[in-house]
Every structure is written in C-alpha cells, then in structure tokens.
Amino acid sequence: xxxxxxxxxxxxxxxxxxxxxxxxxxxxxxxxxxxxxxxxxxxxxxxxxxxxxxxxxxxxxxxxxxxxxxxxxxxxxxxxxxxxxxxxxxxxxxxxxxxxxxxxxxxxxxxxxxxxxxxxxxxxxxxxxxxxxxxxxxxxxxxxxxxxxxxxxxxxxxxxxxxxxxxxxxxxxxxxxxxxxxxxxxxxxxxxxxxxxxxxxxxxxxxxxxxxxxxxxxxxxxxxxxxxxxxxxxxxxxxxxxxxxxxxxxxxxxxxxxxxxxxxxxxxxxxx
Numbered sequence: 001x002x003x004x005x006x007x008x009x010x011x012x013x014x015x016x017x018x019x020x021x022x023x024x025x026x027x028x029x030x031x032x033x034x035x036x037x038x039x040x041x042x043x044x045x046x047x048x049x050x051x052x053x054x055x056x057x058x059x060x061x062x063x064x065x066x067x068x069x070x071x072x073x074x075x076x077x078x079x080x081x082x083x084x085x086x087x088x089x090x091x092x093x094x095x096x097x098x099x100x101x102x103x104x105x106x107x108x109x110x111x112x113x114x115x116x117x118x119x120x121x122x123x124x125x126x127x128x129x130x131x132x133x134x135x136x137x138x139x140x141x142x143x144x145x146x147x148x149x150x151x152x153x154x155x156x157x158x159x160x161x162x163x164x165x166x167x168x169x170x171x172x173x174x175x176x177x178x179x180x181x182x183x184x185x186x187x188x189x190x191x192x193x194x195x196x197x198x199x200x201x202x203x204x205x206x207x208x209x210x211x212x213x214x215x216x217x218x219x220x221x222x223x224x225x226x227x228x229x230x231x232x233x234x235x236x237x238x239x240x241x242x243x244x245x246x247x248x249x250x251x252x253x254x255x256x257x258x259x260x261x262x263x264x265x266x267x268x269x270x271x272x
Contacts, residue, residue: 154199
C-alpha cells in the first residue's frame with residue numbers, strides 16, 4: 001500500500017466527444033492546488049459501455065479518479081454504476097448543468113456529443129474575414145477594394161487597421177486604403193457596390209498621435225510626418241477624395257474603435 005501512494009496518480013478525462021470541456025474544468029481545479037505527481041489521461045469518443053467498464057477498472061487499480069462529460073444516457077448510467085461498484089470517484093462535469101437546463105426551461109437536450117466545438121458558418125465567416133483584412137490591409141493589394149464588403153479610407157494613423165480587424169471579428173470583409181497626396185488613388189476604389197467609409201480626425205489630435213508614433217520609432221519629433229502643414233495638407237486631400245466618392249465620413253477624434261465599428265455595422269445591416 002505504501003508504494004501505491006508514491007505512484008503518479010492519473011485523472012481520467014472521459015467523453016463521448018473530444019473531452020476538452022472536462023479537461024478544461026480539471027485543469028482549472030488543478031491550478032488551485034500546489035502538487036505534482038498527477039497525470040491526465042484523456043479517453044475521448046467513447047461509444048460503448050465496455051469501454052467505460054475498462055476505464056473504471058483501470059482507475060480503480062491506479063488510485064485515480066474520473067471526470068466525464070457523457071451526453072448519452074446509457075453511457076452516463078454505466079459510468080455511475082461502475083464507479084460505485086468499484087469505489088472510484090467519478091465527477092459528472094456536464095450532467096448537473098444539463099439537468100439545470102431541463103428543470104428550468106422544461107426542455108430536453110439534443111444528446112449529440114461535441115456540440116460545444118461545432119464549427120458553424122459564423123465561425124468560418126469570421127476566420128475568412130480576418131484573413132481578408134490582413135491580406136488587404138493598407139492597400140497592399142487593390143483587388144481587395146473590389147472584393148470587400150466595406151472599404152475604409154483615410155490618412156495615416158486614423159485607426160484604419162484596428163477598425164478593419166475589429167469589423168473582421170464580426171464577420172465583415174474589410175479592406176483599407178491610406179490616402180496620401182503623392183500616391184494616385186487606384187481606380188478600383190471607384191468601382192463596385194460595396195460600402196466605402198472615410199475616416200477623418202482633428203489636426204491637433206492627429207499630430208499628437210503621429211508624434212507618439214515617431215517617439216516609438218526613435219525618430220525626431222520634428223519630422224515632416226507630424227508637422228502641422230503636412231497634416232493639414234493630407235486631411236485636405238483626403239477630404240477631396242471622400243467628396244469625389246460621395247462616401248459617408250466619420251470623425252474618429254473622440255471615438256473608440258468599438259463606437260466607430262458600431263456605426264459602420266449599422267450601415268451594413270441597413271444596406272442588407
């Protein structure tokens with residue numbers, strides 16, 4: 001008996017799906033205790049009662065316990081019976097929560113393993129939108145101006161990129177384009193049926209942001225990039241482009257990214 005106490009004791013993670021839910025709960029509990037000598041053994045995709053009998057017997061012999069998420073009633077019942085029979089502690093991670101839903105909402109569970117990790121259409125749409133935003137950031141490829149649902153334009157440091165990524169996380173394909181007086185606007189900007197949105201900012205606020213950017217890059221604060229003359233020239237040029245596009249313009253001087261994104265999402269929903 002003394003040698004058993006020195007063995008590495010296992011915790012069996014049992015599921016008729018992947019087992020990630022039970023494992024996450026076990027790991028969260030483990031973080032509250034400062035001890036070693038424990039290993040996790042994940043037993044996923046359990047389909048038969050015989051598998052459960054074998055796992056419980058193994059746990060009984062090793063001195064470990066079981067955490068399980070089994071949505072099939074017969075498998076859960078077998079786990080309860082076998083663990084009682086063999087004196088193994090078995091924790092039903094999902095059962096009490098499912099029972100609470102049944103009791104509260106008078107509904108029945110779908111009894112389909114792995115629903116928590118089902119990758120639905122919305123998930124894939126968000127991933128695609130994020131990849132799109134990265135690919136067509138900062139005018140890197142003008143094809144994006146035709147493929148996007150929303151095109152964001154504005155001078156440098158008006159939060160075009162973070163706004164594009166935020167909208168992408170909402171499943172919206174966004175391309176953004178910097179407006180620079182020395183660079184000709186691509187003709188693709190004037191084509192297509194997508195929403196084009198202009199961003200503008202008060203000159204003094206933009207100057208402060210650009211000065212901080214220069215500081216972070218170790219460049220002199222007197223650089224043309226942050227000068228009042230340059231900023232006024234860029235904003236004037238951007239304003240003329242936005243007027244030629246006839247696009248809505250948002251002053252982001254005092255707006256958080258979430259607030260600007262909310263306005264744009266409202267326009268997108270209205271257009272659809």
